[in-house]
Amino acid sequence: MGYSKSVYDRADRILNERRLDAKRKAERVRNAFYEKYPRAKAIENELSHTFTGIARAMLAGRGEGMEEIKNKNLALQRELSDIYKAAGVSEESFSPRYVCPRCSDTGNVDGVVCECYKKLIKQIACDDLNRRSPLDLSDFESFDLSYYPEDCRQKMGNILNYCVRYAASFGKDSDSIVMTGKTGLGKTHLALSIANEVIKGGHGVIYISAPEMVSALEEYQFNREGARADITLDILSECDLLIIDDLGTEFSTSFSKSAVYNVFNSRISRGAPTIISTNLTLSELEKSYTDRFLSRVTGCCRVMYFEGDDIRLQKKLKG
Ligand SMILES: Nc1ncnc2c1ncn2[C@@H]1O[C@H](COP(=O)(O)OP(=O)(O)OP(=O)(O)O)[C@@H](O)[C@H]1O
Ligand SMILES: [Mg+2]
Ligand SMILES: [Zn+2]
Incomplete structure (x- = not known):
């Protein structure tokens, strides 16, 4: 394909920027949610600790206390899901919104060049010329x-x-x-x-x-x-x-x-x-x-x- 290297470089930079932007926005949405529902953040923190606790206990071969941790864990998950419900959100609400959901703005799907990348390359080459x-x-x-x-x-x-x-x-x-x-x-x-x-x-x-x-x-x-x-x-x-x-x-x-x-x-x-x-x-x-x-x-x-x-x-x- 007859496009110059600088066209591809620019397309890569744009995709990179799109990806970062989508992630930054998703992060902002999550933080705004935490601000409004601080308990949700606390639960998520606690959950991540109890998960590590379970993993440690299993590795050490200690069965005792596991049941208790598991129950606590389930209770926390239920509480979190109630907060999500009350707030009208789901885990999905916090995932990045990519310009191209097909390739998550990476430019390829299973090793095949995504249509969005081809379109971007074409547009950059045209913009260059039209300048x-x-x-x-x-x-x-x-x-x-x-x-x-x-x-x-x-x-x-x-x-x-x-x-x-x-x-x-x-x-x-x-x-x-x-x-x-x-x-x-x-x-x-x-x-x-x-x-x-x-x-x-x-x-x-x-x-x-x-x-x-x-x-x-x-x-x-x-x-x-x-x-x-x-x-x-x-x-x-x-x-x-x-x-x-x-x-x-x-x-x-x-x-x-x-x-x-x-x-x-x-x-x-x-x-x-x-x-x-x-x-x-x-x-x-x-x-x-x-x-x-x-x-x-x-x-x-x-x-x-x-x-x-x-x-x-x-x-x-x-x-
Ligand atoms: N209908 C119109 N109303 C206002 N301005 C016009 C109109 N048609 C042409 N012009 C203006 O007149 C100038 C000459 O027009 P244009 O360049 O489009 O002509 P052209 O048909 O392409 O001529 P050429 O064959 O010499 O290339 C331009 O500045 C253009 O903006
Ligand atoms: Mg003319
Ligand atoms: Zn794509």
Whole structure:
């Protein structure tokens, strides 16, 4: 699996922290209980002593006095259980509440890596990558339909509504999307808005521009010095949502064409959603890549046609 060591180290630290946190909280709950029911603490102390007393007596082969200790023990246990009942608690109430009860936040169940660990690794790798992205710059609230001419406002409104719903109900069966249209029409704005919402929902999202993606894959593939270990075919294929921005602006080579196809195709084959934003029309996409790529795109994606007048320019002119 193509994740860097630092990703695993961080995941281990997070799990460790989760475990400690769950134990600390459980300890606090127990202490609060003892504060309210000091007799319970006294009984538990006494019980632990009588248990040692029994063990000692047995080891020394002394039978006498055992019956008495046992009876005392039973009486204490009954008293403790009455206190528990009156307080409405059980031993269970004091056990740590782990984020993942399956593996008790250890990351593995019977030697097999737990799903929570895989998810954590994916999220850390995505967070790492997205730290360089303008993710906090766009949201649905700031998407203003009044920038679009009247004749396409309704259509753009439908696109906005679709994206809002898409982000709110995102899951592994969500559609793949191609956003196509001229420059400055809000493609990146909407793609980032989706990314933000989907990340809030706890999914692993990677937002990356096509040029950055292609050059990172190239450096990695050819093992160039300084190659980034955070962008690999594995990571791009496995994240929950991949957003490839500005497709068509990367330097076009046979490597770039096959890299784009491979990433997209590996995701489509897994049924994993991808969002592509591009200035290219569908026929230009066909010319720039391959008809195989285009048939994958048209067969598997919802295509959104962005219309209107360059909003970047409108905003600039308005000052
Ligand atoms: N509907 C909108 N309401 C408010 N601001 C918008 C809207 N659409 C775009 N913008 C703003 O206009 C600028 C350009 O938009 P954006 O980057 O999304 O365009 P784009 O379609 O991705 O263009 P390009 O094809 O050049 O990448 C950004 O600052 C964006 O926040
Ligand atoms: Mg853009
Ligand atoms: Zn787990």
